[in-house]
Amino acid sequence: MTSVAPTQDVKPLKYLQGYGADTLAQVAQLVAGQGLGDWLLKRYPSGHGIRTDKALFEYVQDLKQEHLRGAEPLNKVAFDSKLQVVAHALGTHTTISRVQGNKLKAKREIRIASMFKDAPPEFLQMIAVHELAHIKEREHDKAFYKLCTYMAPNYHQLEFEVRLYLTHLDITGTRLWAAAVTEN
Numbered sequence: 724m725t726s727v728a729p730t731q732d733v734k735p736l737k738y739l740q741g742y743g744a745d746t747l748a749q750v751a752q753l754v755a756g757q758g759l760g761d762w763l764l765k766r767y768p769s770g771h772g773i774r775t776d777k778a779l780f781e782y783v784q785d786l787k788q789e790h791l792r793g794a795e796p797l798n799k800v801a802f803d804s805k806l807q808v809v810a811h812a813l814g815t816h817t818t819i820s821r822v823q824g825n826k827l828k829a830k831r832e833i834r835i836a837s838m839f840k841d842a843p844p845e846f847l848q849m850i851a852v853h854e855l856a857h858i859k860e861r862e863h864d865k866a867f868y869k870l871c872t873y874m875a876p877n878y879h880q881l882e883f884e885v886r887l888y889l890t891h892l893d894i895t896g897t898r899l900w901a902a903a904v905t906e907n
């Protein structure tokens with residue numbers, strides 16, 4: 724059971740490039756049978772419940788205190804509904820340098836795509852760890868992933884599952900784990 728009927732209208736798995744052929748075949752099969760959403764919900768039954776930028780800031784700040792105490796302080800952490808999640812940038816991290824008096828002051832901001840508002844705690848942890856690691860490591864290189872797995876030992880599995888969810892969103896447009904209460 725490793726082949727996918729070529730006639731199926733399956734979009735290319737753009738968020739999963741770089742994973743093995745066997746894995747991709749399994750995912751394609753779940754997608755073809757419309758079982759990916761159920762698979763994700765079964766694995767992660769509920770969302771994390773963090774609804775505001777203030778609560779998000781505290782959450783990320785706590786993670787930072789636990790694992791990256793010495794790193795530069797964070798000025799802002801926010802959900803961003805305009806942020807389009809693309810394959811290689813799950814969130815954004817910016818350092819705005821500005822001159823204050825005669826000093827160059829760095830302002831560190833982390834923006835997290837609002838799709839992570841409706842997500843299980845593990846997915847929020849993954850994206851927070853990812854963006855925190857960028858405080859120290861700019862590139863997605865070995866040192867970067869080492870830092871990610873230091874903060875979340877199952878980081879790679881979590882990133883894979885977040886990519887599965889991105890795939891689900893791309894295909895169906897339906898958010899899982901949407902909050903029971905309406906927002907706005």
Ligand SMILES: [Zn+2]
Nearest residue numbers: 811812813857
């Ligand atoms: Zn990154």
